[in-house]
Amino acid sequence: MTAISQHLNAVRSRIEAAETRFGRAPGSVQLIAVSKTFPDSAIRAACDVGQTRFGESYLQEALPKIHALAGAGIEWHFIGPIQSNKTRDIAEYFDWVHSVDRLKIAQRLNDQRPEALAPLNICIQVNVSGEASKSGIAPSELETLARQIASLPHLKLRGLMAIPAPEDDFERQRVACAQLRIALEALQRAGFALDTLSMGMSDDLEAAIAEGATLVRVGSAIFGQRH
Ligand SMILES: *Cc1c(COP(=O)(O)O)cnc(C)c1O
Numbered sequence: 001m002t003a004i005s006q007h008l009n010a011v012r013s014r015i016e017a018a019e020t021r022f023g024r025a026p027g028s029v030q031l032i033a034v035s036k037t038f039p040d041s042a043i044r045a046a047c048d049v050g051q052t053r054f055g056e057s058y059l060q061e062a063l064p065k066i067h068a069l070a071g072a073g074i075e076w077h078f079i080g081p082i083q084s085n086k087t088r089d090i091a092e093y094f095d096w097v098h099s100v101d102r103l104k105i106a107q108r109l110n111d112q113r114p115e116a117l118a119p120l121n122i123c124i125q126v127n128v129s130g131e132a133s134k135s136g137i138a139p140s141e142l143e144t145l146a147r148q149i150a151s152l153p154h155l156k157l158r159g160l161m162a163i164p165a166p167e168d169d170f171e172r173q174r175v176a177c178a179q180l181r182i183a184l185e186a187l188q189r190a191g192f193a194l195d196t197l198s199m200g201m202s203d204d205l206e207a208a209i210a211e212g213a214t215l216v217r218v219g220s221a222i223f224g225q226r227h
Contacts, residue, residue: 088108
């Protein structure tokens, strides 16, 4: 077994244990392997042991990998900050975008999504209080943006994403994750059919699963430390 397959098995075990501990249905949490800064060979090693969803943050770095791995059956998730001059390639090469936080970007992704492809799956990034990055829309502006995105025909609004500030304490991790869950529930009550909470990374995936994560984005626990 390679180190990557061992690490992947360990992360899968953590996810299963958290599903059980927090009363989540088995298999209700999907794993995105965040492969930013790691080469094609690392992605292939994970593919070989059944990993199909991969996340990338930087378009320039992701495109050569996507080309090299064409035909491997990978579902690609864009999770990084989006500049408007990058939307055409993101709309063409990715299956999901987790980091949409303004209408202009959503409109460009919609207009540039190739007709032959299924609608692009979208999560709105929310700046839950204490979020480390400055990205993400304020919760108070979320419903307006959700309404605008839901009306775009080549996008499919799936849910919400957050990157809470790093925090060692489990209960405090949960508080940040709960804010995203509460925001999703508010949209669901307002009539949006959403099924996705993208939260939880190497150090807080248990707290995220406790609060309803459906997609966890895990990098270093699978591929090792980034340099
Ligand atoms: C890098 C990154 C991750 C993975 O972080 P780890 O701590 O390495 O698991 C998850 N989500 C986003 C948005 C990232 O940029």
